[in-house]
Amino acid sequence: MLKLRALVVDDSRVMRNMVMENLKRTGLAEFVFTEASDGKDALRKFSPKKFDIAFVDIHMPNMDGIEFVNQARAKGGTESIPFIMITSEKTMGKMTDASDAGANSYICKPFTTLELRKKLVPIVDKLNKGSKAAGFFHNLG
Amino acid sequence: MSDNYNSEDFSAVHIECLKKSIDISFFFIDDGSLKFTGEKQGDGLWMSEGIVGIISLIGDLSWSVSLGMPKDTAINFAKRFAGFDIDYDSVDMDDVTGELINVLAGDIVAQLDAIGASVDMSLPTVARGSQMEVHVPDRLPRIQLHYESSLGGFALNLTSGKFHGKRK
Numbered sequence: 001m002l003k004l005r006a007l008v009v010d011d012s013r014v015m016r017n018m019v020m021e022n023l024k025r026t027g028l029a030e031f032v033f034t035e036a037s038d039g040k041d042a043l044r045k046f047s048p049k050k051f052d053i054a055f056v057d058i059h060m061p062n063m064d065g066i067e068f069v070n071q072a073r074a075k076g077g078t079e080s081i082p083f084i085m086i087t088s089e090k091t092m093g094k095m096t097d098a099s100d101a102g103a104n105s106y107i108c109k110p111f112t113t114l115e116l117r118k119k120l121v122p123i124v125d126k127l128n129k130g131s132k133a134a135g136f137f138h139n140l141g
Numbered sequence: 142m143s144d145n146y147n148s149e150d151f152s153a154v155h156i157e158c159l160k161k162s163i164d165i166s167f168f169f170i171d172d173g174s175l176k177f178t179g180e181k182q183g184d185g186l187w188m189s190e191g192i193v194g195i196i197s198l199i200g201d202l203s204w205s206v207s208l209g210m211p212k213d214t215a216i217n218f219a220k221r222f223a224g225f226d227i228d229y230d231s232v233d234m235d236d237v238t239g240e241l242i243n244v245l246a247g248d249i250v251a252q253l254d255a256i257g258a259s260v261d262m263s264l265p266t267v268a269r270g271s272q273m274e275v276h277v278p279d280r281l282p283r284i285q286l287h288y289e290s291s292l293g294g295f296a297l298n299l300t301s302g303k304f305h306g307k308r309k
Contacts, residue, residue, distance in 0.1 A: 012236045013233060013236055014219075014223050014233050014236040014240060015236070018223055018224065021224060059243060059262070060264075088243045088246070088247030088248070089250060089251075089262070090247055090248065090250070091250060091251055092254075093254075109240075109243075109244050109247070110166065110168060110169065110222070
């Protein structure tokens with residue numbers, strides 16, 4: 001099974017747990033999680049070599065998710081890392097802001113495991129192909 | 142803001158936006174028991190023991206939205222929403238209450254956006270206590286929507302920043 005190092009950014013501990021639990025339940029990969037409690041914390045922990053994928057809340061104190069993605073992308077070397085926004089804000093304006101900052105996709109709260117899975121299948125598939133091609137496929141078998 | 146949008150107080154359109162948002166955001170009450178039981182105008186939100194999540198919406202409208210849950214409802218909602226037990230007297234209960242009002246407000250923002258009213262939402266504030274009443278200044282328009290469900294009752298309190306009457 002593909003092993004993915006995932007950064008989960010949300011100021012709510014409960015929400016981070018829910019995201020991690022739902023990700024495990026998708027069965028799409030074996031996730032190894034790192035948690036961050038806001039954009040600033042995430043930026044301290046983030047390095048392109050340390051993560052394969054990031055799940056980022058938009059609405060957070062100190063530094064919001066859009067600013068985090070913007071600054072993380074600016075570090076460079078993040079082209080292969082999908083940033084998935086997890087948000088309660090459903091307006092097109094917010095989605096556009098997130099996309100402009102470099103987010104690849106989004107999922108609206110509240111969500112079910114099935115909805116999360118649907119959203120992630122093409123992303124994980126692409127990661128899987130990319131990692132195989134690059135020769136760093138994490139096979140846990 | 143679109144020309145055909147009228148932001149005077151709470152119109153039927155506003156109330157419909159709120160009700161739709163409740164139906165969408167409280168999807169986890171999945172047994173069909175969620176029922177609107179009525180609205181009250183003008184009173185503060187009162188609970189013998191409970192927790193309140195509050196968010197402000199600022200933009201074309203200026204609203205304060207509060208979700209008030211009695212203790213038992215909060216415990217039941219938290220378990221169903223998060224998927225695990227959450228102790229009422231824990232920080233996690235504040236967390237999940239903040240998340241509930243966050244999800245609800247996010248949907249209200251989307252509903253308002255669809256009718257041409259653009260607003261931004263604040264971060265949530267959570268308050269809890271016994272014999273608790275959420276007061277707002279007199280003469281500000283406010284409304285309460287009351288709901289019942291198999292997981293317990295709750296109320297949504299909406300206060301508009303629009304001032305009624307003469308300022309002193």
